[in-house]
Amino acid sequence: MSREFRHIVRVVGTDIDGSKKLVYGITRIRGIGPSFAAAVVKAAELKPEVRVGNLTEEEVDRLEDVVADPAKYNLPSRLFNRRKDLDTGRDGHLIGPDLALRTKADIDFVREIRTWKGVRHSLGLKVRGQRTKTTGRKGRAVGVKKKAAIAAARAAIREGKAEEKKK
DSSP: OOOOOOSEEEETTEEEETTSBHHHHGGGSTTOOHHHHHHHHHHTTOOTTSBGGGOOHHHHHHHHHHHHOGGGGTOOGGGOSBOSOTTTOOOBOOOTHHHHHHHHHHHHHHHHTTOHHHHHHHHTOOSSSOOOSSSOOTTSOSSSOHHHHHHHHHHHHHHHHHHHHHO
16 A cells, blocks of 8 residues: 655644644644644554655544544543633543634633633733733833823824924
């Protein structure tokens, strides 16, 4: 059986470049980092140095099965990105759009119960204790009275135009 090289391989709903090595290729899937990728490849009994484009459909299916339910393959729960889920109480691993939706739901939950973290999210400020006095100013004015600054700038522009007209 000859293996045909594919330049783009679809794995778990994500297009992956076929020229990448397997471990680094599957890190392109949202929710899979290098450590989890190495564990998945080992659990799927694949060689980590093989190129993604050289995988057969059977190997891709085995890889998807391990990613879908890593606990079934005895992967350590420390590698999972969803440990002790609030709803189920179980350890799990989310990938792709499920991860994005669950993250948004978690942020909405802390906003709703008005925790400190939720309040910071609502205000668009840093959440994890970072300093805000001198950093994090992109997109927001922290510690600056923005309306007063804009009004002063407009007044200066008007005065400049009035002086030009007099000349």
